[in-house]
Amino acid sequence: MRALLPVALCLGACTNEVEPPKAPNMSALVARYTQIDGELTPETAPRLLEASAAKLGFLADTEELLGLIEAVATGIANLDDATVKQEDGLAARAQPLTAAGVTIEAGAWAIYRRVCPGTGAEARPSRGKLSLTLLLTDDGFEPVVWGGLAQCLLASALRMDGDIRLRVDGLPAGITGVLVDFEGQLSQEGAPWERLRFDARYVPGEGVLTAVDVPDGGTFLVGYGFDGGVRVVDAQGPWRCDTSVCVGPDGQRVPW
Amino acid sequence: MKRALPGLLGLLLVAGPAAAYHDPETPATDYSIYTLKPWELRLGLFAAELGLLESVQVSTYPLFWLVKVKNAQIKWRPWESGGRGVSLELGIFSLDLADFVDEQEAGKDYPQFKVVPFNLVGSSRHDDFTFNAGLSFTWVNFSGTVDSADLEAVGGASTVMFRPAIEYRLSRTFALVAEGRVKIYERYSGRVVTTYTIDADSEVDVVGSAGAEVDGPKGNVGLSAYWSWATFNLRLGLTYGHIAVPVVNVFIPQVSVFPIVDAFWRF
Numbered sequence: 069m070r071a072l073l074p075v076a077l078c079l080g081a082c083t084n085e086v087e088p089p090k091a092p093n094m095s096a097l098v099a100r101y102t103q104i105d106g107e108l109t110p111e112t113a114p115r116l117l118e119a120s121a122a123k124l125g126f127l128a129d130t131e132e133l134l135g136l137i138e139a140v141a142t143g144i145a146n147l148d149d150a151t152v153k154q155e156d157g158l159a160a161r162a163q164p165l166t167a168a169g170v171t172i173e174a175g176a177w178a179i180y181r182r183v184c185p186g187t188g189a190e191a192r193p194s195r196g197k198l199s200l201t202l203l204l205t206d207d208g209f210e211p212v213v214w215g216g217l218a219q220c221l222l223a224s225a226l227r228m229d230g231d232i233r234l235r236v237d238g239l240p241a242g243i244t245g246v247l248v249d250f251e252g253q254l255s256q257e258g259a260p261w262e263r264l265r266f267d268a269r270y271v272p273g274e275g276v277l278t279a280v281d282v283p284d285g286g287t288f289l290v291g292y293g294f295d296g297g298v299r300v301v302d303a304q305g306p307w308r309c310d311t312s313v314c315v316g317p318d319g320q321r322v323p324w
Numbered sequence: 325m326k327r328a329l330p331g332l333l334g335l336l337l338v339a340g341p342a343a344a345y346h347d348p349e350t351p352a353t354d355y356s357i358y359t360l361k362p363w364e365l366r367l368g369l370f371a372a373e374l375g376l377l378e379s380v381q382v383s384t385y386p387l388f389w390l391v392k393v394k395n396a397q398i399k400w401r402p403w404e405s406g407g408r409g410v411s412l413e414l415g416i417f418s419l420d421l422a423d424f425v426d427e428q429e430a431g432k433d434y435p436q437f438k439v440v441p442f443n444l445v446g447s448s449r450h451d452d453f454t455f456n457a458g459l460s461f462t463w464v465n466f467s468g469t470v471d472s473a474d475l476e477a478v479g480g481a482s483t484v485m486f487r488p489a490i491e492y493r494l495s496r497t498f499a500l501v502a503e504g505r506v507k508i509y510e511r512y513s514g515r516v517v518t519t520y521t522i523d524a525d526s527e528v529d530v531v532g533s534a535g536a537e538v539d540g541p542k543g544n545v546g547l548s549a550y551w552s553w554a555t556f557n558l559r560l561g562l563t564y565g566h567i568a569v570p571v572v573n574v575f576i577p578q579v580s581v582f583p584i585v586d587a588f589w590r591f
Contacts, residue, residue, distance in 0.1 A: 139526075140526070143522045143523070143526055143528075176530060176531060177530075177531050178528050178529060178530045178531065179528065179529045179531065180526065180527075180528045181526065181527055181528070181529075182525055182526035183525040183526065192525070204530070
């Protein structure tokens with residue numbers, strides 16, 4: 069009778085269904101970007117500047133990646149306008165639902181592939197690509213999107229290889245922010261950089277910020293606005309900075 | 325040839341040792357716990373069976389092999405006492421469409437169908453009657469790609485079916501069999517892949533996965549006459565209800581009358 073056990077178990081587990089992939093947990097990173105406890109003072113400002121230099125440099129180098137991500141997110145949100153290339157398969161259409169204008173089944177997901185921009189001189193296959201997995205819902209897709217960059221060539225001739233996780237906020241009304249978490253290898257003209265992990269929060273139309281820890285000074289967000297100015301967010305709120313001074317939310321001034 | 329035919333048929337009906345009469349030594353193996361004796365052979369329209377041990381037999385369906393469906397079943401009677409007993413039967417049916425392709429493309433994922441039926445049967449013999457109750461668990465799976473522009477899917481079904489059968493032996497060579505199939509559980513599942521082109525540089529595969537349990541009663545009842553001479557057996561009858569697809573044990577949701585036909589020899 070023990071032979072019955074695997075059969076009984078199989079009824080529950082061996083139902084031929086392909087389980088949707090599981091999204092990575094980004095809650096720790098989200099908390100890091102929402103629980104800002106640093107305070108910008110004349111004492112912490114120079115240490116913040118020092119601690120953020122490398123990350124700001126990387127932000128500038130990979131700014132194009134953010135543009136690429138915005139294009140991807142916009143493309144997914146506008147799937148209604150896409151054309152169906154092929155539609156195949158078997159499906160038991162028990163509970164149809166609509167996500168981004170596409171009628172799909174419960175438990176559906178999508179794999180988004182995009183050829184990287186390249187420098188303009190390469191054929192598509194040599195530009196590499198970005199692949200992202202999205203879990204579809206009634207409203208569009210789950211905010212956490214993840215995937216990889218494979219030999220992804222940016223216009224700056226920087227190539228990116230590695231894993232990428234995104235948290236896209238604001239859907240379906242509109243993207244209000246994209247938290248990016250990248251881990252992998254960068255190279256330029258065949259010369260590899262150090263393997264690194266990098267995170268940043270991109271706000272369409274406003275700017276990009278990255279979390280920076282200042283030893284004994286707490287966590288800040290530092291970045292730049294698309295108007296060119298440097299931005300700092302501390303526990304009090306956002307600061308606008310130029311090369312010599314930062315102006316706080318209440319007009320207070322802290323020199324760099 | 326015409327003159328030889330009746331003689332040949334007669335030979336088939338009576339030749340060889342008595343291996344198939346409806347008696348406790350040679351009980352019917354179709355819907356019951358019983359197995360063929362060691363090295364006893366059954367050949368017929370559908371199944372070919374061979375007794376291996378006192379309580380174990382193996383079987384296959386030669387017709388399926390002709391259409392490249394690999395198949396085998398093993399039946400084991402772990403317990404029998406005082407006219408009662410239990411049997412377990414496990415099978416595997418596999419169809420690989422790559423077998424139909426002369427020149428296979430390297431790396432191509434050809435479609436495969438797999439069916440794994442498992443039957444648990446209990447039988448109780450009382451005078452001229454044998455009461456049988458079976459549970460059939462079946463797992464059906466499809467996977468593979470026919471062509472990138474045609475079909476890319478996985479899917480299948482899981483079913484549980486109750487299969488009672490009563491055999492009433494009216495004589496050594498003739499019995500009536502009433503049997504039925506009742507759906508207990510049916511679940512179908514599948515996946516669909518839709519590719520959307522967003523622009524020249526980007527596209528999206530939307531992958532939908534779904535499962536559905538099928539509600540509502542399904543089943544059928546059948547009555548057949550079962551002749552069993554020394555070696556030759558013939559079974560003819562009618563079934564009314566939902567058609568149960570053999571092997572995969574899936575009901576077609578259409579009620580109709582359909583025949584029961586089988587003929588085989590036991591040596």
